[in-house]
Amino acid sequence: MTLSDTLDQAKWTFSTRRVDRARVAATDTNFAAAKPGDLILAHVDKLGQHQRVQLPSGRPSLIFPGDAVVMACGARYAPDQFEGIAEIDPAGADLLAGGGCIGRMVARNSRIKPATRLVPAGRLLDGGGRAVNLSQFALSPRPAAPRPPVIGILGTSMNSGKTLATARLVLGLRRAGFRVGAIKATGTGAFGDFNEYSDSGAQYVGDFTDAGMVTTYLEPLDRIKAATETLIAEAGHRGCDIVVMEVADGLLQRETAAIIADPWFAGLISGLVFACGDAVAAAGGVSHLSRLGLVPDALTGLVSCSPMASAEAQAATGLTVLTKEDLSDPAEATGFALRAGLGRREAA
Template sequence: MTISFEAQLASAKWTFSTRRVDRTMAAGMDTAFAKARPGDLILAHVSEIGQHRRVQLSSGRHSDIYPGDAVVLACGARYAPDQFEGFAEILPEGADLLAGGGCIGRMVARNERIKSATRLIPAGRLLRADGAALNLDEFSVRVSARGDRIPVIAVFGTAMNSGKTVATAQLALGLRRAGWRVAALKGTGTGAFGDFNEYQDTGAHVVADFTDAGMVSTYREPLERIRAGIDRLLAHAEDAGCEIAVLEIADGLFQRETAQLLADPAFQRRISGLVFACGDAVAAAGGVAEMRRRGVVPDALTGMLSCSPMASAEAREATGIPVLGKNDLSDPAEANAFALRAGAEWWSAA
């Protein structure tokens, strides 16, 4: 029995990174995988379960996956020191599930503590009716504002899992409690709903990430494109009437795109506040020194180190910068101080 293209798509598991895609625009597919570029949509079948035993669906829940399952993902690269490094390349004989949020590519390195990537066999690259590849870029949020007005508090960290997402979410919560219309944004990384959902749970008025700006992953993307993506997210926040944004930048300070952003004078001018998430005091001291070398100084340290009064004291002593725990960041008084320091304007007062 031949299954129609439409039926294949309808029964496939559409991953989180494809959530903005208008599925009716998929008119066919080809197997020109060599031409695949980041963001192209790929229909693939699970061939061998490895590290990822499930995918994140566009509906916001996980789905277990089984060999033979059809999945729609986006071609992309990934940089995750705790898991994989991978490139946005699709080989016809097989590809790797680089991220459960829906990133397919070729794994080039993995952390030795984790399994090999789940293997996928690509079935086709989805095409529009005009024969062009269907790409996430077409489905980015439409904006009218310029995104150059809203104050931005950036959240950087020493590494993956240093506490950036918690810091971003808790600061957004504190700002919302203080009465601000707040956007919680993720500027770089690889598409996944964990951070997105954590932001949403705070009641932030706008939640968006780089997939809303048309990228499944920002790894190996040109700085100009990443900056344009961030501007688009900020414009989206302005369109929605937000008065302030909290922007998480993924990974550690030495990660390629993070380092580029940190060193970028235009980005430095664009941010009005800076929070730095660190795992311990030594990381804090090193990170702050690196930031100072780049000409920026965090307003506060946070992250895993804030769980320990001793580590916090060490970090404070070494850097001269206050350490805030997650309860401090979600405190409306603290968040309000961030907002006023950042020059946020209380539009409701107008």
């Protein structure tokens, strides 16, 4: 079977969705030279935690031993699943994320299965013998222009309710008549959040994979900041009035901690929503943010599912707790837009 046939039959993952496949001309097995973002052709060896991969089309695909898959070399930090680094061992590698991140697992949450094992077959090269990398297909920075205001969404941890809050605030703003951009500034490439933003009616959806990174874990802060600026500028270019921006993981995660401690972040956002699981998390998170000069406009997340927990959180922080229904409400969303500096628009 030719390389072209193999690549045609392979399952290309979500993280590769911007790649021009015609650029691939050859492969090599110099895996020691693989860098974050390099495309890797691998075969499924033994199924573990991930038994599906996410396709660029936006649907999941079952994988089976022997299947060929194209992914990007990358790291991952997910306390609920794995920590992994961007290394490719020719004897065997790990599927770190179903969106298409291959690397070496270094830690695993004990509640989940070991990583699905992969056998690397080749590093994809272009006609000049250079590694094909996601960065080659990234959005180009836009010329300086007035950027839309940004509402940031932070949380205490994975699965604290950040993505739902982002999507529901997008929905509320869209119902209020605003053209909304939704971006994910950090994390590991996957279509779940991307699709949820789109389903909520965002006019533009983008994430760090559009800026050339399969993951932001262990990436330099300056690169993440530049990527975020590019995504916000792209949303403005697409006609968005306002942007809702999710920052992945919790306040103490490496990249998130660096971002929110940088004065750049405070200058970037015009509003802030904090997602948390309970009143103690709310009090601790708000206190931590205040030391950085950041004051949330409201709390949300899992805490909002319980009226009792919400009352505790509000008493501890003095902040209103918003449910997903509140965030979806055009009147509530318009309040965020007004605080961000936008005038009222006719409801859609």
